[in-house]
Amino acid sequence: MTALAAEFFTLDEVNRLKIIQDVIDRRLTTQMAAQRLGISDRQCRRLLARYREDGPLGMTSRRRGMRGNRQLMPGLADQALELIRTRYADFGPTLAQEKLAELHGLILGKETVRRIMTRAGLWVPRKQRAARIHQPRYRRPCTGELIQIDGCDHEWFEDRGPACTVLVYVDDATSKIMELLFVKSESTFSYFESTRRYIDKHGKPLALYSDKAGVFRVNNKNATGGDAHMQFGRVMHELSIQTICADTSEAKGRVERAHLTLQDRLVKEFRLQGISSMEAANV
Structure with missing residues (x-):
């Protein structure tokens, strides 16, 4: 074997060649050689026949120089x-x-x-990317037990239409987006409409988890009366739906992360489908 031919061998092929040579010299049986090579006895006998037919170069891979099965087509x-x-x-x-x-x-x-x-x-x-630290919060065990709700202002239609707000309802147990409604702005009546749409589709949740916006609670520190609930909270109480206000945006991280996903994917989907109005988006 010339020095040029030796360049065609990998370390694995050199090891295979030594073991097959030991079989030829009767220092190993084919079963022992197959065990060392991690192949079947039948495959070991094939290698032995190739060695006897082609010599040491018969131990090289026959696929060398060929295009890989997983390689992309040129261009x-x-x-x-x-x-x-x-x-x-x-x-x-x-x-x-x-x-x-x-x-x-x-x-x-x-x-x-x-x-x-x-x-x-x-x-x-x-x-x-730079590492971000999140404070974990255990999920609720059942779908519909806790629904995180929030509004997201964004240029949803880019330059094809005016900016608006989408009301997002995300299930705490599964992180699944349960309801989307595009509105002009967050208001009591827009949340009434989106909650009604959710109940029509999925039934009543046990609790709604929101931020401390004025739609959900009284934020006036000088208030002298009342139960600190706004009209939305009172209506939910009549429906036996608990309303919970999160202390931080991180506490309702599932709906916050849904905003990022929607701002990325939904805007591009609207662009591709030519959607440029709230009416078309709400269909």
Whole structure:
């Protein structure tokens, strides 16, 4: 075997060659060799036949130099990257992968799109981001036991329509978004409407978990009377629905995180579908 041929061997192939040579020299049986190589006795006999036929070079992988089964077709990654740069530059890898398949017929794995975007500088992996510390709070055990509610002001329709507010209802047990309603602003009557829509779809929850906005409680420190509840709280009491006001925004973190997801994905979905009004968004 020449020095040039030796360059074709990996360490695993050199180890395989030594063990097969021991079988040839009758220092090992095929069963013992198969056990050391981590293969079946039948596969070991195939390697032995290849060694006798082709010599040491028969131990090299026959797929060397061939295209891998999981390798992308030439130009496919460049095509996907061009589409992402021009249309989905602010999309996350998961949403970009979905839209590439849905709108352009490019079937790529989510992690493949993540790798393409990371190499192009369009995505920063989570491990490279600054660490954030969250105070955990145990979930309620059952769906509908506690619903976190909050309003989110945002340019939902970008420059195609006016800014508005979406009222978000998130189940504490599952983090599932149970109800969305686009309104002009947070008000008692808008929360009445969104709560009615929730009850029509899912039934009455045991409790609603909100912030300390004026819709939910009296914030006037100089108030001399009353039960500290606003009209929304009194109506919920009549319905046997408990209202709880969180002390911090972190305490209702599930609905706060839902805001971030909606501001990212929903805005882009509206853009793709051409939705530019609250009426169309509420359908």
